[in-house]
Amino acid sequence: MNKFQSVTKSLRWFLALLVVAFVAGCGGSSGSVALSSTKAITAYSLAGVTGTINETAKTIAVTVPNGTSVTAQVATFTAASASVTVGSPAVAQVSGTTANNFTSPVLYKVTAADGTTATYTVTVTVASSSAKAITAYSLAGVTGSISGTAISVTVPFGTNVTALVATFTTTGAGVPTISGVNQVSGSTANDFTAPLTYTVTAADSTTATYIVTVTVAANTAKAITAYSLAGVTGTISGSAIAVTMPSGTNVTALIATFTTTGTGVKVGATVQASTTTPNDFTSPVAYVVTAADASTATYTVTVTVAATAGAVVCGGASGTNCVNLGTAANYAILDEATVTFTPIATISTTPTITGAIGLSPAAASFITGFSLTLDAGKCFSTSTQVTGKLYAADYSSVNGCMASPDTATVLTTAVGDKNTAYSAAAAMPTAGGGLPAGSPHECPGVGAMSDVNNALTAGGGFPSTGLPAGVYTCGVNITIPGNLTLNGSATDVWVFKTTGTLSQSTGTQVILTGGALPQNVFWQVAGGVTIQSNAVLAGVVMSATNIQLVTGATEHGRLLARTGVLMDTNTVVQP
Incomplete structure (x- = not known):
């Protein structure tokens, strides 16, 4: 017996401890979840008629058609709550099931989860009895706009309107009709290609007519789905189109063939017609496509010209002794301060510069002597003296340029590439060339000039067939007093470097033979460059200061400077 009592007592203590542990585990509120206090009726209708909810006043108004019995109507409602009841004692309400007598106002009590x-x-x-209004109307899920007796519905693009079923509410006594045919909400289909007239009859037999007009929304499509230039298919990636043209292609007046889902395409203010409208693709061209709904999309077309097969084209590629110009290669003339042109009257309207002109960070007002006409797109100008476009730093998005990136951004990159190319050329070690040792034209370093005139000219140790390719380093001023022949193939590169100036005498020429290319000849000059009257220079001139072409001088290459490019009735041809 004592043993039994001892066991019982131990069991009691165990149960007591278990209860205490359970209470302790459940105690406190740190892990509890707060109950919702939401208690709103967010939608309500009776006999197919949608009620008007005033949430602030907590009222719901419903106007049912004349003749409707309201003594046992079943409501359809949405209530974000725990429960809905009517009356006392409370009768639980089930949407679409519970009937109520609405002869007098009915109070709905909504109880939240938190009580x-x-x-x-x-x-x-x-x-x-005279009521005959259509109070709500929709088609294909689109709510119509009712204004007086006019109902307008705009359905999405592509909707077939020949057999649409309307959902509507009316205060009339019977069903509305269209041309004598009874209309049942949510059931009767009609062809809404043209406006339809609904006749609503009141209990007193008076009628009202409502005209329903359905509009199909305009197409939002505005894509360029195919694009080619001169038979070369472009690659479309998002809103960017890239086209690589064959070597030697002149991109200043290419005609595009394209397909678009839009209703119109423009470049600037110029309407584009596939296979008809030419454009200058020296720089990226922005095509603006307009959809039927007037929205737009912009596609940027960038054209790259492929290198000559087997040739080193130093305009932007890399190769032996090649100076990579980057995007500076897109310009015939590129400067940071000013570009000045003084044409004689007889040729003031004749193009004498072939290629693009760029100026940055200076503004277009520092491009002088040219008859500039700003394009409607505000990204470039044109001139009667230039076959190509003229760009300046103030042709920016801030000032209305629609291209992306804008001209200001493109020019900043090009100027940076120009200066990088200049530094790269200056750092090149002397190489190649191979003038005979002891030649009167040999400076310290292979191929450098140190004679009293610092002259690059035929004879005096130069090969009679022309100066071979190589990197020529001069620590003095360079003069070209006579014709200079550079003989080599399309894969050869010449780099002439000087910490002084470069001057070419009147009437002299730099002649390229054997297939040599002007874009593979570089003149890196720390000082100023002067090309005298009627002289012809070939190559890319990179000056840390200014470049001056005297009357009648011609340049086959590029003029890249920092403090100014000055011209006087000259010809410049970008290779």
């Missing part, structure tokens, strides 16, 4: 409540007063009005 708080809200009361909505539902008032039902029976339309008068």
